[in-house]
Amino acid sequence: MATRTDAPTRREQIxxxxxxxxxxxxxHGVGVDEIGAxxxxxxxxxxxxxxxKDAMLAELLVGISGQLLTGAKRRLADAEAEADGGxxxxxxxxxxxxxxxxGHIDFALDDRPLITLHDRELDRLRDSDRKMVRQLQRQYxxxxxxxxxxxxxxLGEPAARSAVHSVFGLLNSTPHLGRGGALPGRGATxxxxxxxxxxxxxxxxx
Amino acid sequence: MATRTDAPTRREQIxxxxxxxxxxxxxHGVGVDEIGAxxxxxxxxxxxxxxxKDAMLAELLVGISGQLLTGAKRRLADAEAEADGGxxxxxxxxxxxxxxxxGHIDFALDDRPLITLHDRELDRLRDSDRKMVRQLQRQYxxxxxxxxxxxxxxLGEPAARSAVHSVFGLLNSTPHLGRGGALPGRGATxxxxxxxxxxxxxxxxx
DNA sequence: CCTTCAGGTTAACGACCGCTAACCTCCCTG
DNA sequence: CAGGGAGGTTAGCGGTCGTTAACCTGAAGG
Numbered sequence: 001m002a003t004r005t006d007a008p009t010r011r012e013q014i015x016x017x018x019x020x021x022x023x024x025x026x027x028h029g030v031g032v033d034e035i036g037a038x039x040x041x042x043x044x045x046x047x048x049x050x051x052x053k054d055a056m057l058a059e060l061l062v063g064i065s066g067q068l069l070t071g072a073k074r075r076l077a078d079a080e081a082e083a084d085g086g087x088x089x090x091x092x093x094x095x096x097x098x099x100x101x102x103g104h105i106d107f108a109l110d111d112r113p114l115i116t117l118h119d120r121e122l123d124r125l126r127d128s129d130r131k132m133v134r135q136l137q138r139q140y141x142x143x144x145x146x147x148x149x150x151x152x153x154x155l156g157e158p159a160a161r162s163a164v165h166s167v168f169g170l171l172n173s174t175p176h177l178g179r180g181g182a183l184p185g186r187g188a189t190x191x192x193x194x195x196x197x198x199x200x201x202x203x204x205x206x
Numbered sequence: 207m208a209t210r211t212d213a214p215t216r217r218e219q220i221x222x223x224x225x226x227x228x229x230x231x232x233x234h235g236v237g238v239d240e241i242g243a244x245x246x247x248x249x250x251x252x253x254x255x256x257x258x259k260d261a262m263l264a265e266l267l268v269g270i271s272g273q274l275l276t277g278a279k280r281r282l283a284d285a286e287a288e289a290d291g292g293x294x295x296x297x298x299x300x301x302x303x304x305x306x307x308x309g310h311i312d313f314a315l316d317d318r319p320l321i322t323l324h325d326r327e328l329d330r331l332r333d334s335d336r337k338m339v340r341q342l343q344r345q346y347x348x349x350x351x352x353x354x355x356x357x358x359x360x361l362g363e364p365a366a367r368s369a370v371h372s373v374f375g376l377l378n379s380t381p382h383l384g385r386g387g388a389l390p391g392r393g394a395t396x397x398x399x400x401x402x403x404x405x406x407x408x409x410x411x412x
Numbered sequence: 413c414c415t416t417c418a419g420g421t422t423a424a425c426g427a428c429c430g431c432t433a434a435c436c437t438c439c440c441t442g
Numbered sequence: 443c444a445g446g447g448a449g450g451t452t453a454g455c456g457g458t459c460g461t462t463a464a465c466c467t468g469a470a471g472g
Binding site: 119188196204 | 230231233235364369371373376379383389395405
């Protein structure tokens with residue numbers, strides 16, 4: 001894993017602050033002057049880095065969806081490679097499912113503003129960008145559905161897809177946990193979410 | 207139960223359409239002219255019924271929160287009255303929890319736009335309205351937490367609160383189930399969500 | 413040393429939006 | 443039948459917002 005030690009570029013800085021502001025007050029609720037102020041430059045200076053306000057949102061959403069999908073594919077491939085000796089497909093699927101859940105939880109806990117934007121501001125995109133994001137999201141969902149149905153063969157495809165969407169709703173609830181009296185540490189929260197997700201899937205699978 | 211057969215008033219009509227539009231494109235993304243057009247009158251005509259755009263959102267959010275809380279209190283009281291003979295508190299708590307889940311699912315399935323607004327546009331309210339909504343939400347959560355801890359005594363209060371928020375995230379995922387390939391009927395969806403919620407709680411409770 | 417260019421600045425334009433003002437038109441009622 | 447209020451209409455004001463234009467500056471490169 002290539003951990004970055006260099007300073008974030010101005011572009012990345014802008015994207016980070018824009019994501020935070022969009023998540024807090026909504027896309028239309030944030031002005032470009034505010035975004036500029038958040039990174040120390042003023043309003044129209046942003047246009048040296050982005051074509052417009054829409055372009056920032058597009059890059060954020062495409063980036064999120066792509067990152068989620070790429071991570072999931074990697075986890076799937078890792079598990080395949082690791083267990084190429086053992087013939088027990090069911091047990092391998094269980095491991096993959098746990099890995100997918102863990103990855104999604106990491107994302108939901110570390111990038112709450114992005115997780116918020118992800119299912120809130122999709123309709124503010126240009127048609128082409130929105131189609132791109134939707135396609136990435138669909139691939140991500142279908143990857144989960146495949147793994148879930150391997151672990152719970154009794155589950156039909158529509159039910160599995162509904163179950164996956166619902167578990168996403170469960171995992172993406174992390175922004176609501178912030179306000180007042182959450183669990184002590186990040187680890188405990190992650191573990192609780194993981195157990196609940198597995199419990200929900202188990203209950204869905206007959 | 208007093209089922210209404212009379213036609214909805216203009217006010218209610220406006221609130222319904224406003225809720226739908228706000229949920230689709232966000233509070234700031236909808237103009238008053240659009241809301242007016244959706245009910246057949248034009249722009250400023252709305253001001254005969256509401257003090258302003260903010261007032262519509264406020265009435266919607268306060269109404270939702272109040273309705274959820276009132277329904278939950280009623281279900282709690284009903285269960286207390288119904289089981290005043292049997293001394294088995296644990297079994298009664300189970301029944302109450304099932305009833306709470308059922309009520310929340312009904313709401314999430316029947317009023318998807320409202321459920322969407324409920325956790326998306328809260329920050330667009332005036333301070334006093336926002337405090338009111340937050341208080342109602344908090345009471346609703348605490349009512350759930352009490353019941354959940356009765357069913358799963360091993361669960362600490364912070365964990366129970368987190369679990370409740372997460373299950374809300376699961377149940378409120380219904381807007382995402384609409385797009386393409388959902389389950390056949392409303393009943394099947396409700397049943398699946400119910401099972402998953404119970405499974406999630408069970409997995410949370412050690 | 414001159415040029416170039418990345419990355420800023422402020423001023424200002426045009427569009428849009430929430431809201432008010434002024435006016436109109438039924439319908440109900442004494 | 444007078445009149446008054448409920449519920450509309452259109453015109454327009456004031457403010458905000460995204461975007462562009464024009465200009466400035468400091469550092470790199472030949």
